[in-house]
Amino acid sequence: MSDIAYVNGAYLPLAEARVSILDRGFLFADGVYEVAAIIEGRLVDNDSHLSRLENSLRELRIANAPAIQTIADIETELVARNEVNEGLVYLQITRGAAGDRDFGFPRGTAPTIVAFAQKKNIIASPAAQTGVKILTVPDLRWARRDIKTIALLAQVLAKQAALDAGCQEAWMVDRHGLVTEGSSSTAFILTKADVIVTRPNSPAILPGCTRKAVQTLAAREKLTIEERCFSVTEAYEAKEAFLTSASNLVLPVVEIDGRPIGSGAPGDKTRLLRTLYLEWAMNPDATG
Template identity: 75%
Template sequence: MSEIAYVNGNYAPIAEARVSILDRGFLFADGVYEVAAVIGGRLIDNGAHLARLERSLRELRIDSPLPMARIADVEAEIVARNGMDEGLVYLQITRGAAADRDFGFPADVAPSLVAFAQKKNITGSPAAETGVKVLTVPDLRWARRDIKSTALLAQVLAKQAAVEGGCQEAWMVDQDGFVTEGSSSTAFILTETNVLITRPNSTAILPGCTRNAVQLIAKRQGLDVEERRFSVAEACAAKEAFLTSASNLVLPVVSIDGRRIGDGAPGDTSRLLRRLYIEWATNAAGAG
């Protein structure tokens, strides 16, 4: 079966999918995106992702080419046409393609919407058993990190630094020495007194959909959850650490900058929250 993509109203094999070279997403990163997980052939927590998409569009003053309910239909159709049981659906909306390359917003240009699927073993990821290693890097991104913009060069450089350092993820650090978030994930630590810590939402970080769901699950388990900044030193001294994202769910972090976290193996709380999230995601509560 050919991989099928969606481009502005049409479904086509991904090798034939095309957008204009004048599209402002290509020229200016003038667009936003979302990534939703698919488990058991169903989109997970997709209502939260579409709400965040709508907010990102509003912040950049880009009109949605379709109502959110129709975008959800496109995502579901992409899942069906690709025969996907587990993986990710990526969608992107840009301001569109104007006749000329100019920085100002063009008039009378239709926004562009593309979507495609990527098969991935999410629930059975080997990294859930081994844990992942994290490298810290300076946070070089623009000031509006709460918008899920397609401008991801700083994250690309951070991820590459992690790879070259023998790690699987980078945690970005602000000028005051506090962790903001991962290059493609939210950062959590668990203190020795069993308090779960993550940075509060602001323009400094992306409001993570998986982050929010995991916090709710943790609170239902009786865990104290505190939203505050934490330093790299505090993270390295934590009882446990883990990351959350739509593409990885919950993954334990076993080392930061070469320093072992806890006993250097996935912790009990990280494992529990991953299991409970998957249970939540695979029943009616997580489908969206």
């Protein structure tokens, strides 16, 4: 069976999926997106992702998008049609394709909606056992990072710089030397006093859905959490570090800029949080 995508009301083979070259997502990166994990054939924490999608659409003033329940139904249908037991669903909504290229919002243009599902090994990811290496890079993004836009060039460059350096992720750093977030993840450290630290939500970072869930689970375990900025130097000296994202859940960070973090191996608190998240993702009704 061919991989099935969704484009503007139609389910069709991925190889046949097309949008106009005048689509504003292609011309201006004028659109938003979401990614949700699939575990055991179910979307994980999707209400949180769809709530963030609503906010992104509102902030960019993209009107006439389908109702959120309709979007959820599209995602569920893609999971079924592609027979994905474990993986991801990607959804993108742009302002649509106008008759010409003009910066101003076009009148009467319907949004473009595309989505597809991919299989991916999430639960038994090798990176969860070995940990990942981080490269820090300057944060070159625009000021409204709380909107999940498809304008990802700065993140692409950051990720490639990390890969070129033999790392798996980049942590972006503001002009004050403070970590904002990863190129496609949220950054956390565990201090030597056993305090979990992550940057507070603001226009400087994307409000991570997995971040929020992990913080809730950590609080239930009576772990101490602080939302505050932390510097690269503080990260170097951390007892543990980890990242969160929909596509990776919780991954231990074992090295930053060539410096081992803690023992240089995945830490106990990080392993615990990954286990708790997986238990919740696979049985959310039982764990709350």
